[in-house]
Amino acid sequence: MISLPNQPKPSAKRNHARPWIHHVLWVSTLFWAPAWSVTQPAGCGRVCELYGDLLMAPERDLIGSIRTLEKVAKPAVGPRNTRGRWIQRDAYIGTETFDTTFYVKSGLVQRIELVSNAPDAQCRARTPWSDTIAALEAWQGKQATNGQFDTGNSVQQSVQWASDNLDVSVYLSITEAACSTAVVFKKHDAKDASEL
Structure with missing residues (x-):
């Protein structure tokens, strides 16, 4: 060890104090973490608000809004000639985690798709489906429309x-081979009778 002039030597008392401070911080974290998690809003919360605000926003706003954003090497082709150029992993809606793809066209975010990360058994039990609906109902109220198609298989x-x-x-979507739960955010297309 090289000692420099005019530099204080380590104190045995200081080295003894560090574990004590570390212990106090760790214990206080155990007591405060449950209280903090209880105060977090249930449901969709900030994720849904952010996704709603990002629709039709410039791509640079998307890049600046989400730190965990990853650029896709080969963009996925989406509806209406959009390209899935950005992904965010492990976004939460309620208690469920989703991988999110942001579809861009003409420099604007046009569509946001989330696909559940739940294991196949949970998906078939419809856990992500029901938890996501409950979270979205807490955010938007009762759903407007619903539909079901069941052929047995x-x-x-x-x-x-x-x-x-x-x-x-x-x-x-549940088939013999696969099960998936997806959420899609897009701008509302209001058409009047003259456009039909």
Whole structure:
């Protein structure tokens, strides 16, 4: 060890104090963490608000809003010639985790799709489906429309909320080979009779 002039030597008392401080901080964290987690809003909360605000926003706003955003090497082709250029892993809606893909066209975020990370057994038990619907109902109120198609071997179910400027849909697909729960955020397309 090289000692420099005019530098104090380590104190045995200081080294003894560090574990004590570490212990106090650790114990206080145990007591405060449950109280903090109880105060967090249940349901969709900030994730849904952020996703709703990002629709039709410039791509640079998306990049600046989410620190955990990852650029996709090969963008996925989405509806209406959009490209899934960005992903966010492990976004929470209620208690469920989702991988999120942000679809961009003409430099604007056009569509946001979330796919559940739940294991196949949980998906088939419809746990992500029911938990996500409960979280979205806490955020948007009772769903506006729903539909179901069941052939015995395959089930397709959907629920949708529509507001003045936002459509949120939840889709459940169960086949013999796979099961998935997805959530889609997109701008509300209000068409009048002259456009039909």
